[in-house]
Amino acid sequence: MDDYQETRCEQCVIRQFNSLRAMSKEELKKVSDTKTTQYFKKGDAIFTEGEKLNGVFCVRDGISKLSKLSSNGKDQIVKLATKGHLLGQRSVISNEPANLSAIAVNDMQVCFIPKEGILNTLNSNSNFAVEVLRHMAHDLKEADDVIVNMSQQTVKQRVAEAFLYMKNNFGEDDKGFLNLTLSREEISNVVGTATESCIRIISEFKKENWIKASGKKLAIINEKALIDLVNS
Amino acid sequence: MDDYQETRCEQCVIRQFNSLRAMSKEELKKVSDTKTTQYFKKGDAIFTEGEKLNGVFCVRDGISKLSKLSSNGKDQIVKLATKGHLLGQRSVISNEPANLSAIAVNDMQVCFIPKEGILNTLNSNSNFAVEVLRHMAHDLKEADDVIVNMSQQTVKQRVAEAFLYMKNNFGEDDKGFLNLTLSREEISNVVGTATESCIRIISEFKKENWIKASGKKLAIINEKALIDLVNS
DNA sequence: TTTTAAACATGACAAAAATCATATTTTAAG
DNA sequence: CTTAAAATATGATTTTTGTCATGTTTAAAA
Numbered sequence: 001m002d003d004y005q006e007t008r009c010e011q012c013v014i015r016q017f018n019s020l021r022a023m024s025k026e027e028l029k030k031v032s033d034t035k036t037t038q039y040f041k042k043g044d045a046i047f048t049e050g051e052k053l054n055g056v057f058c059v060r061d062g063i064s065k066l067s068k069l070s071s072n073g074k075d076q077i078v079k080l081a082t083k084g085h086l087l088g089q090r091s092v093i094s095n096e097p098a099n100l101s102a103i104a105v106n107d108m109q110v111c112f113i114p115k116e117g118i119l120n121t122l123n124s125n126s127n128f129a130v131e132v133l134r135h136m137a138h139d140l141k142e143a144d145d146v147i148v149n150m151s152q153q154t155v156k157q158r159v160a161e162a163f164l165y166m167k168n169n170f171g172e173d174d175k176g177f178l179n180l181t182l183s184r185e186e187i188s189n190v191v192g193t194a195t196e197s198c199i200r201i202i203s204e205f206k207k208e209n210w211i212k213a214s215g216k217k218l219a220i221i222n223e224k225a226l227i228d229l230v231n232s
Numbered sequence: 233m234d235d236y237q238e239t240r241c242e243q244c245v246i247r248q249f250n251s252l253r254a255m256s257k258e259e260l261k262k263v264s265d266t267k268t269t270q271y272f273k274k275g276d277a278i279f280t281e282g283e284k285l286n287g288v289f290c291v292r293d294g295i296s297k298l299s300k301l302s303s304n305g306k307d308q309i310v311k312l313a314t315k316g317h318l319l320g321q322r323s324v325i326s327n328e329p330a331n332l333s334a335i336a337v338n339d340m341q342v343c344f345i346p347k348e349g350i351l352n353t354l355n356s357n358s359n360f361a362v363e364v365l366r367h368m369a370h371d372l373k374e375a376d377d378v379i380v381n382m383s384q385q386t387v388k389q390r391v392a393e394a395f396l397y398m399k400n401n402f403g404e405d406d407k408g409f410l411n412l413t414l415s416r417e418e419i420s421n422v423v424g425t426a427t428e429s430c431i432r433i434i435s436e437f438k439k440e441n442w443i444k445a446s447g448k449k450l451a452i453i454n455e456k457a458l459i460d461l462v463n464s
Numbered sequence: 465t466t467t468t469a470a471a472c473a474t475g476a477c478a479a480a481a482a483t484c485a486t487a488t489t490t491t492a493a494g
Numbered sequence: 495c496t497t498a499a500a501a502t503a504t505g506a507t508t509t510t511t512g513t514c515a516t517g518t519t520t521a522a523a524a
Binding site: 415416417427428431432434448 | 474
């Protein structure tokens, strides 16, 4: 443990991206005293569906998929979370087991914040409560939009949308390749389709020259075509 | 206007079902002074997608569908709200236009509460903020579950689930008919499918003796069969 | 009551997507 | 480096779902 040189929440820039920024200096200090930093490797579970959570996880680095098992045995990825996102908030607030599993898509650094710090602040600092509420409201809007897309769009449109989502939320490197690399199976779990169908559509996109691949990395080379497909 | 004999929020039992119950007597009094009662007939819009909302709507009676238009021109019903539900909360909290339209499915009585009362209380009463947060957390969990069902289940399973949802949330009358009556088109907008496909599946369920119809009313007569289908 | 429009229903067909089979390529382990 | 396992790819086929056409029933308006 090289805990001694870890960043303290007060100094951590990450919190500017989430509701922790609405905490007072004092509150943040308390949180920082109880937090622990954890490292997860690609494929590791931060928590799993049905697990009782004793706190929330603040993502400092890496990307996590939030997914749920459906009755047919397939995983559905509901959301992808990165730097600044708080995981497990909903569960802690409702005092219910986690509804989703959080699995590391690549290597991650995550701070665990025991729930007491969160719940106490929620009850005493309405600024913080409203800030959390605003984030939750945003998540809810996004979830509603996903429902509409999932139910009304074709698989092909959803695959196109997944690529646009990956570009907009996780960006691309200097050569135009998506920073987030998902396996074909993971993409199909985002899109909610059979892996083969997903692979076939990706091949099609490559033939159309809308995307290209280099190793495991994918790049969008005709964004307009993807957008047009989504809106058709 | 027969406003003089309307129920005041302090006396209204409906608020026990939503976050208004976390308001103090004083706060509730203020809200009650500014609220107005509105009546909507079947098909009327309480608000529509993209509209700027100046307050929230507390459903006293009747049922509303919350839906969103997808790019292909079809309506997707995301949620059905009844007695006690607050509509437009998310929009008011985020200070964004409504993401969904709220249309009356049958005749409704709804109280309009100007946003000032809500926002002031949110900022000053963390009890209330946390209560709103809890409700929002619950809605978010439900939305995530809908995403999984929409993306992983077959149309037939989703139709079965829609009937179970209607029974569980809106109940049935003394003869076993669902209290909520939706047109075939509305059911297909809940399920996210073509109206003809929906009609065909309903006919099938009738032939199997899982449901029966009398006029526009539908009744579940073999709930287990529907549950088994959903879980298969 | 008659007329008209909307809702419901069903057949025929087309399109989309899933499944099963089987290669090929890539990655990881020994 | 070699070998095994996993990931990617594609063909063939079946199943599911959507679309178009058309008929019937139901409800609403004149």
